[in-house]
Amino acid sequence: METQQFVYLIFSIVLLLALVFDLGLLSKKNTAITIKQALLQTFFWVILAMSFFVFMWMTMGSKPAIEYLSAYLMEWSLSIDNIFVFILIFNSFKVKEKNYSRVLLIGIMMAIVFRVLFITVGVALVEAFHWLLYGFGLFLLYTGYKMFTTNEEEAFDPHESTTYRLLKKYLPITSHDGGGKFFIRENGKPLYTSLFVVIILLATIDLVFALDSIPAVLGISKDKLVIYTSNTFAVLGLRSLFFLLRGAVNQFDYLQQGIAIVLIFIGAKMLGEHYLNLWIDKTTQTVFSLLVIVLCLSGSILYSILFQKKGMIENYKDPQTNA
Numbered sequence: 001m002e003t004q005q006f007v008y009l010i011f012s013i014v015l016l017l018a019l020v021f022d023l024g025l026l027s028k029k030n031t032a033i034t035i036k037q038a039l040l041q042t043f044f045w046v047i048l049a050m051s052f053f054v055f056m057w058m059t060m061g062s063k064p065a066i067e068y069l070s071a072y073l074m075e076w077s078l079s080i081d082n083i084f085v086f087i088l089i090f091n092s093f094k095v096k097e098k099n100y101s102r103v104l105l106i107g108i109m110m111a112i113v114f115r116v117l118f119i120t121v122g123v124a125l126v127e128a129f130h131w132l133l134y135g136f137g138l139f140l141l142y143t144g145y146k147m148f149t150t151n152e153e154e155a156f157d158p159h160e161s162t163t164y165r166l167l168k169k170y171l172p173i174t175s176h177d178g179g180g181k182f183f184i185r186e187n188g189k190p191l192y193t194s195l196f197v198v199i200i201l202l203a204t205i206d207l208v209f210a211l212d213s214i215p216a217v218l219g220i221s222k223d224k225l226v227i228y229t230s231n232t233f234a235v236l237g238l239r240s241l242f243f244l245l246r247g248a249v250n251q252f253d254y255l256q257q258g259i260a261i262v263l264i265f266i267g268a269k270m271l272g273e274h275y276l277n278l279w280i281d282k283t284t285q286t287v288f289s290l291l292v293i294v295l296c297l298s299g300s301i302l303y304s305i306l307f308q309k310k311g312m313i314e315n316y317k318d319p320q321t322n323a
Contacts, residue, residue: 003059003060004060004225006059007055007056007059007060007225008225010055011052011229014048014052015232015236018044018045018048018236019236021044033100033101033240033243035243035244037243038240038241038242038243038244039244041239041240041243042237042240042241042244044240045233045236045237045240046237048233049072049233049234049237052068052229052233053065053068053069053072056068056229062283063282063283063286064221064223064225064226066283066286066287066290067220067221067223067226067286068221068226068229068230069230069290070220070221070286070289070290070293071217071220071221071226071227071230071231072230072233072234073290073293073294073297074213074216074217074220074230074262074293075213075217075230075231075234075235076234076237076241077255077258077259077262077297078209078212078213078216078259079234079235079237079238079241082205082206082209082238083238083241083242083245085205086104086202086205086242088158089158089198089201089202089205090198092157092158092159093158093194093195093197093198094194095177095194095195095198096177096180098180099177099180099195100242100243101239101243103195103198103199103202104202104238104239104242105239106199107198107199107200107201107202107203107206108202108203108206108235108236108238108239110199110200110202110203111202111203111206111207111210111235112231112232112235112236114203114206114207114210115206115207115210115214115231115232115235116228118207118210118214119214119224119227119228119231120224122214122215122218123218123222123224123227126218126222127222133218133219133270133273134270134271136215136218136219136267136270137219137266137267137268137269137270137271138267138271139215139267140212140215140216140219140263140264140266140267140270141263141264141267141268141271143212143260143263143267144259144260144261144262144263144264144267145260145264147256147257147259147260147263148256148257148260148261148264150256158201161201163200163201163204163205164197164201167192167197167200171192172189172190172191172192173191173192173193173194173196173197174186174191174192174193174194175194176193176194177193177194177195178191178193178194178195180195181193181195182195182196182199183196206235212263213231214227214231216262216263216266217230217231218270219266219267219269219270220266220286220289221286253304254300254301254303254304254307255297255300255301255304256300257300258296258297258299258300258301258303259296259297259300261296261300262292262293262296262297265289265292265296266289269285269289
């Protein structure tokens with residue numbers, strides 16, 4: 001068995017066992033997740049991701065391991081934007097807190113499937129048409145610039161989204177959650193509940209965010225193993241991160257600018273890849289990229305804590321405390 005095949009096998013086994021452990025021991029069906037439980041689950045997924053980093057270093061060497069860690073940190077930080085939108089979706093459809101965990105899990109699992117397809121197509125296109133990397137680089141420069149210069153994001157209304165309109169147009173949808181079900185019958189007619197709609201919205205919104213994150217990861221590594229594993233660990237940790245940060249997202253107002261700088265850096269790196277390869281070896285480039293990502297993300301979080309401004313979710317109310 002080749003080294004890469006062995007790593008894929010171990011990754012699959014670890015992922016399966018981790019999901020069983022998370023769902024069987026750390027989570028309980030139809031119960032609200034406390035801050036303590038969310039912290040425990042977050043530590044669990046982060047430690048697992050870091051352990052896989054050590055495993056990759058031991059089996060595949062330092063370069064792919066550092067690429068994996070860089071890609072993981074990038075995806076993990078971009079998850080903050082996902083959480084903000086997820087909060088808006090849950091509030092808009094009045095999802096009960098006891099259903100949060102189950103709905104998030106299904107939505108995230110669907111998002112992983114979509115991402116795998118997206119990554120596979122993206123890597124195949126880059127391998128066939130290398131010049132696409134320059135297009136991705138320009139896209140990241142533009143995205144980073146817009147993200148850095150935007151002071152306030154436009155209010156997102158899930159009921160006005162294209163996905164919801166399409167679902168409402170082609171599917172019979174009811175406005176309630178059907179007692180926690182995804183599909184019910186009323187007067188003999190089949191109906192999809194609001195929970196079903198929320199799951200579809202979560203998956204499609206994550207795919208929209210992937211339009212930024214996947215090109216960014218391709219700027220870090222073109223190894224499908226690195227991209228698959230880093231994305232999977234980051235997205236699976238999103239559920240516990242949601243419960244941990246949903247009441248504190250507004251404390252990281254400047255994280256957006258930190259991510260923007262990283263996107264601009266990676267975009268510039270993709271555009272200058274040919275000249276960089278002439279002067280700097282790949283391992284040094286990878287280590288430098290990791291340092292830039294860590295510095296920008298940690299610096300923006302620290303700056304947010306020290307110089308808080310008015311948060312974007314100041315009116316967010318916890319469903320349980322109404323505070």
